[in-house]
Amino acid sequence: MSKLCDKNIKKTVITFFGDGEGLKAKSETFMRDGKCIQKILTPDDALDFITSKAPDIYRQTDVFAGNKTLSLLISSKGVPHITGSLEGAKTAVYEDSPDKKKNYILTPENGSDFLFALGITDRTGRIHDKKQAKYRQINKFLEQIEAVCPPLMQKDSIFMLDLCCGKSYLTFAAHWYFQTVLKKKTVTVGVDLKPDVIETCTGISRKLGMEGLSFVCMNVSEYKPEFHPDIVISLHACDIATDYVLSSAVNLGAEIILSTPCCQHQLGRDMKPGNLDFISRYPILKQKFASVVTDALRALILEINGYSVTVCEFTDPEETPKNIMIRAVKNRSARPVADKMQMLKEAETLLGAEPFLRTLLPVPDAKPLVLPNYPTERNKK
Ligand SMILES: C[S@@+](CC[C@H](N)C(=O)[O-])C[C@H]1O[C@@H](n2cnc3c(N)ncnc32)[C@H](O)[C@@H]1O
Incomplete structure (x- = not known):
């Protein structure tokens, strides 16, 4: 539990996009020094992160899926409290804080062709560091x-x-x-x-x-x-x-x-x-x-x-x-x-x-x- 509340990380947002076989997840980790680390994950890796890794790193995990919400709170003594349920939900967005997500005009999803061709993103849509x-x-x-x-x-x-x-x-x-x-x-x-x-x-x-x-x-x-x-x-x-x-x-x-x-x-x-x-x-x-x-x-x-x-x-x-x-x-x-x-x-x-x-x-x-x-x-x- 030592990693709880890593002081260098502000929050991570995981957004699922696409559907069926094209379903992917984008993970954005916002650092306190202003940097943002982005990764494109498979849905399985994203779910694995949300369910098994995130609770070790963050005090609070909120999962939004359609109109369903599940919150996992880790107390200062390390005791987990779960509220809500995702039963019946189809898509999910994970956040560890309720801050609004940055809405850039240009993203790897909407400008993927030229962002990749210019060497800003890799083939998976991840922005090079x-x-x-x-x-x-x-x-x-x-x-x-x-x-x-x-x-x-x-x-x-x-x-x-x-x-x-x-x-x-x-x-x-x-x-x-x-x-x-x-x-x-x-x-x-x-x-x-x-x-x-x-x-x-x-x-x-x-x-x-x-x-x-x-x-x-x-x-x-x-x-x-x-x-x-x-x-x-x-x-x-x-x-x-x-x-x-x-x-x-x-x-x-x-x-x-x-x-x-x-x-x-x-x-x-x-x-x-x-x-x-x-x-x-x-x-x-x-x-x-x-x-x-x-x-x-x-x-x-x-x-x-x-x-x-x-x-x-x-x-x-x-x-x-x-x-x-x-x-x-x-x-x-x-x-x-x-x-x-x-x-x-x-x-x-x-x-x-x-x-x-x-x-x-x-x-x-x-x-x-x-x-x-x-x-x-x-x-x-
Ligand atoms: C620091 S770079 C910026 C390039 C680009 N706008 C960017 O932000 O990535 C400056 C550019 O200005 C070009 N440049 C400088 N003087 C110029 C001139 N008189 N006419 C055309 N290009 C010039 C250089 O060749 C260089 O590619």
């Missing part, structure tokens, strides 16, 4: 897309770009979300400089027959699609790559931009020695300060370019420190920008440096660029 954090980040990013996409719902079709897509876990997931969950005709293009990842992702998309999903090997600043994008997404484009992403998104006339920057070094490098020395003499504080200031000025420059901008934490900071998201939505009734220009000038004076994005997007006279060859609605071309 090393990919758990990525899996959660992608789901959190999808929640942000879900939050901002209502204005796009009136459109017949969606054109999305993932700039600096890398291995493209997010690209596949976001394309799947619009096409399969929201049932929108979707065209998605992932753009990255690396030929090997573009080749791999193109192969996977073709093999899985993912209609409308393609990849281009190119510098994002040179990529000029035929139509203006409805949404531009970008996850962890390093340092000034995020500035190329944002400037491209603005210049292409994106309606919505969701960008999660990382490794914001440029302002830290360029800040004038002597300015803000009380911070920059501590390297770690200088780096954190440069990150915050860079993203604040990116948000400001997007506002100057006609977007309504919010900055949020898109995922748990304990999951990754790279969790800041810039959310920009084109604001057709944008007000004059004189006050924001003033703010930008004051920041630049304080730093003794310009944010790189300023060199890519002309301010103060910049307006959201409407390129003459870009029809605003693809269908009206």
